[in-house]
């Protein structure tokens with residue numbers, strides 16, 4: 001095996017993904033593609049070039065898989081880059097070995113699950129989703145593509161989360177709730193009603209803070 005993970009974005013998030021990819025032994029090597037840095041090396045990992053160099057690097061067998069290392073401040077870019085490469089290059093799926101994942105859970109491509117998360121029976125996590133440390137996703141909950149879950153997010157059972165949703169650190173969603181696409185939930189919020197309108201929601205119970 002000579003697996004090389006290409007990560008789009010060499011910032012903090014990209015470096016965290018690189019860290020888990022190597023230390024948890026998912027890949028032998030990691031390289032970055034970044035449109036903003038002029039560094040050729042970040043923390044010992046090479047920057048192979050800009051995003052325009054990704055396809056060429058794949059055809060030259062310099063990378064075997066891809067992953068998005070762009071954080072919650074640029075949700076559209078996260079989704080757009082995934083859509084550009086989804087049928088052209090295999091995306092990695094990295095689930096830290098400390099996680100518990102029920103065998104009935106279905107987890108998509110380009111997903112990274114940080115340490116100590118728990119994913120229960122019949123959960124569906126679509127593509128290009130990030131779960132930070134210690135998330136709990138209870139049974140029968142589904143998370144659509146491109147979502148970003150901060151540390152310690154707790155989702156109860158039968159929840160539906162739309163695309164490009166950001167869930168802030170330590171937020172809680174009670175069972176049977178639907179959260180629409182492009183919604184942002186603040187740190188520590190408790191969601192007790194469906195949220196269909198795009199915007200930022202905070203507090204206990206969570207209420208619209210900003211459209």
Ligand SMILES: CC(=O)SCCNC(=O)CCNC(=O)[C@H](O)C(C)(C)COP(=O)(O)OP(=O)(O)OC[C@H]1O[C@@H](n2cnc3c(N)ncnc32)[C@H](O)[C@@H]1OP(=O)(O)O
Pocket residue numbers: 132150151167168169184185186187188189200201202203209210
């Ligand atoms: C490993 C990692 O680091 S992953 C990332 C983890 N980070 C997070 O989870 C951050 C989550 N972000 C938040 O909670 C943010 O505060 C947001 C997104 C909800 C709001 O951010 P902004 O839109 O910039 O709002 P802003 O800071 O201007 O606050 C607006 C008002 O909402 C209040 N507010 C902001 N966040 C919250 C919150 N989580 N709960 C309750 N009230 C809040 C503020 O106190 C302020 O109230 P005021 O108008 O009475 O003074």
